Amino acid sequence: MPLKKEKPVPPKKITKPVxxxxxxxxxxxxxxxxxxxxxxELLRGFRDILPEEQGRxxxxxxxxxxxxxxxxxxRIDLPILERSDLFQKTVGKATDIVEKEMYVFTDPSNRSVxxxxxxxxxxxxxxxxxxxxxxxQPVKMWYVGPMFRxxxxxxxxxxxxxxxxxxxxxxxxxIVDAQLIVLGAQIFRELGLDIKxxxxxxxxxxxxxxxxxxxxxxFRPHRNKLSEDDKRRLQKNPLRILxxxxxxxxxxxxGAPQILDWLDDKSKEHFMKVLEFLEEVEIxxxxxxxxxxxxxxxxxxxxxxxxxxxxGDKSQSALGGGGRYDGLIQLLGGRPTPGCGFALGLERIVxxxxxxxxxxxxRSKPSVFFAQLGDAARRVGLKLFEEFRRAGxxxxxxxxxxxxxxxxxxxxxxxxxxxxxxxQKEVLDGTxxxxxxxxxxxxxxxxxxxxxxxxxxxxxxxxxxEAPVSE
RNA sequence: GCGGCCAUGGUGAAACGGUUAUCACAGGGGUUUGUGGUACCUCUAUUACGGGUUCGAUUCCCGUUGGCCGCCCCA
Numbered sequence: 001m002p003l004k005k006e007k008p009v010p011p012k013k014i015t016k017p018v019x020x021x022x023x024x025x026x027x028x029x030x031x032x033x034x035x036x037x038x039x040x041e042l043l044r045g046f047r048d049i050l051p052e053e054q055g056r057x058x059x060x061x062x063x064x065x066x067x068x069x070x071x072x073x074x075r076i077d078l079p080i081l082e083r084s085d086l087f088q089k090t091v092g093k094a095t096d097i098v099e100k101e102m103y104v105f106t107d108p109s110n111r112s113v114x115x116x117x118x119x120x121x122x123x124x125x126x127x128x129x130x131x132x133x134x135x136x137q138p139v140k141m142w143y144v145g146p147m148f149r150x151x152x153x154x155x156x157x158x159x160x161x162x163x164x165x166x167x168x169x170x171x172x173x174x175i176v177d178a179q180l181i182v183l184g185a186q187i188f189r190e191l192g193l194d195i196k197x198x199x200x201x202x203x204x205x206x207x208x209x210x211x212x213x214x215x216x217x218x219f220r221p222h223r224n225k226l227s228e229d230d231k232r233r234l235q236k237n238p239l240r241i242l243x244x245x246x247x248x249x250x251x252x253x254x255g256a257p258q259i260l261d262w263l264d265d266k267s268k269e270h271f272m273k274v275l276e277f278l279e280e281v282e283i284x285x286x287x288x289x290x291x292x293x294x295x296x297x298x299x300x301x302x303x304x305x306x307x308x309x310x311x312g313d314k315s316q317s318a319l320g321g322g323g324r325y326d327g328l329i330q331l332l333g334g335r336p337t338p339g340c341g342f343a344l345g346l347e348r349i350v351x352x353x354x355x356x357x358x359x360x361x362x363r364s365k366p367s368v369f370f371a372q373l374g375d376a377a378r379r380v381g382l383k384l385f386e387e388f389r390r391a392g393x394x395x396x397x398x399x400x401x402x403x404x405x406x407x408x409x410x411x412x413x414x415x416x417x418x419x420x421x422x423x424q425k426e427v428l429d430g431t432x433x434x435x436x437x438x439x440x441x442x443x444x445x446x447x448x449x450x451x452x453x454x455x456x457x458x459x460x461x462x463x464x465x466e467a468p469v470s471e
Numbered sequence: 472g473c474g475g476c477c478a479u480g481g482u483g484a485a486a487c488g489g490u491u492a493u494c495a496c497a498g499g500g501g502u503u504u505g506u507g508g509u510a511c512c513u514c515u516a517u518u519a520c521g522g523g524u525u526c527g528a529u530u531c532c533c534g535u536u537g538g539c540c541g542c543c544c545c546a
Contacts, residue, residue, distance in 0.1 A: 041519080041520095044536080044537065096543075096544050096545080097544080097545075100472065100544095101544080101545085117545095118546085147546080149544090149545075151544070152472075153537095154539075154540075155538095155540080156546080157544095157546075163546060229542080229543070232543095240544090293545095318545075318546065319546070321545085321546070343546065347546080348546060349546090371505095373505060403505090403506095404506050405505085405507075407507085408506055408507035409507055409508080410507085412507040413507090413508085419506090419507085433506095435506080435507090437508090440506090440507085
């Protein structure tokens with residue numbers, strides 16, 4: 001048999017290829033078995049937020065949380081899945097969000113449910129179902145979490161995206177609107193992002209109705225000048241024509257009626273007061289009479305946080321937006337209750353941070369590595385690891401490696417200051433080696449004292465100041 | 472949802488339609504088993520997937536999937 005003849009060949013050369021061949025075969029078999037696709041690809045518009053991105057994300061999340069707390073907003077976590085009619089009713093049946101972007105399906109118990117496209121409706125639902133109107137008003141809540149919209153993906157736009165939102169229920173005073181805007185502006189200030197606040201008022205449903213009629217009749221004679229898109233808007237959602245980008249339309253808009261002129265006195269006064277408050281706290285804002293928001297529940301104040309661009313790249317520059325929704329609770333069957341809120345698009349903020357080169361402070365790296373030789377040393381290592389952890393000294397290890405060489409290599413890559421080496425000899429003697437990675441100097445010490453000694457050493461040398469500059 | 476551009480290992484790139492798909496970096500393993508940062512060796516891609524044209528396709532065509540850009544819309 002040929003196999004017998006091959007046996008005398010140096011074992012290394014023969015064993016390796018054989019092992020590899022077996023592995024290859026196995027993989028092939030598996031591939032053929034699960035042949036549908038070689039690897040699983042991400043669903044379109046969905047993404048992983050990788051460990052290396054978490055620094056920026058944490059910066060954003062932490063900032064949001066600390067500001068929310070300092071304005072006494074309470075955290076609420078809302079379900080991702082809700083009955084689909086919750087959104088149809090509130091966001092609006094005719095809106096794109098509900099009409100074509102919502103993930104709707106029937107669940108196993110045959111209910112029509114939807115992946116939340118936004119969370120204000122849920123917050124309002126929660127306000128009602130937990131009888132929050134019996135709490136001191138306003139009820140101020142904030143949340144962060146994923147939202148889902150089946151839109152065409154683009155940079156800064158995903159089908160699963162994260163929003164942080166703030167909602168204030170129960171008080172219709174303009175100061176509530178103003179403080180929410182201040183809160184949002186503070187978040188951006190803290191993050192070091194230049195934004196401008198665009199603001200407008202769309203009044204009550206009643207005066208908006210009157211305005212829309214006027215706007216439609218203004219455009220009617222010019223219908224033939226409008227693009228297909230704008231014609232459609234005029235019919236479906238006339239308000240949207242205000243932020244058209246078509247030149248012909250823009251020209252016509254110059255002479256178009258302004259919504260601000262159609263506000264009733266109460267609405268006008270509310271809006272004026274909001275602006276006054278903003279001036280009081282020196283939040284610069286831009287009055288944008290064409291600002292319209294895409295959700296049906298808005299009333300009175302609407303606003304957006306827009307990235308102050310250095311020209312070009314104007315894509316996805318709206319980092320957040322919101323407004324007042326005085327009819328929302330009632331719409332959902334609650335007692336008439338005013339409310340106001342806004343949401344922030346987290347990936348857009350992270351993206352802006354990225355573009356600006358803002359780097360979060362790096363997480364302090366561990367400065368001690370534990371290298372071990374043999375199982376006895378591993379056992380001791382496991383215990384030592386806990387001791388160090390309790391002493392507040394993070395230690396990294398490579399328990400999976402056995403060769404000292406490889407472990408030192410890892411230690412080096414991690415850039416630790418000290419490496420602890422524990423071999424058979426040391427285990428027997430009850431000692432351990434402390435190696436200074438920079439000088440290479442080693443010292444043998446009593447294991448029982450090693451935590452103290454290491455602590456002292458780390459304090460003495462305040463870590464070389466070669467903090468990696470942004471890359 | 473509409474239109475355009477694109478698709479090679481973990482990453483960044485290379486390959487007039489023609490030999491075992493090249494390079495760098497990163498990563499794993501090793502250079503006789505207790506010592507790192509250098510060197511050397513070695514491993515890691517059915518060229519996104521599926522069809523077609525061709526003697527032959529990474530290279531041409533079509534479809535699918537995915538990414539990016541503009542529109543719609545929105546965060």
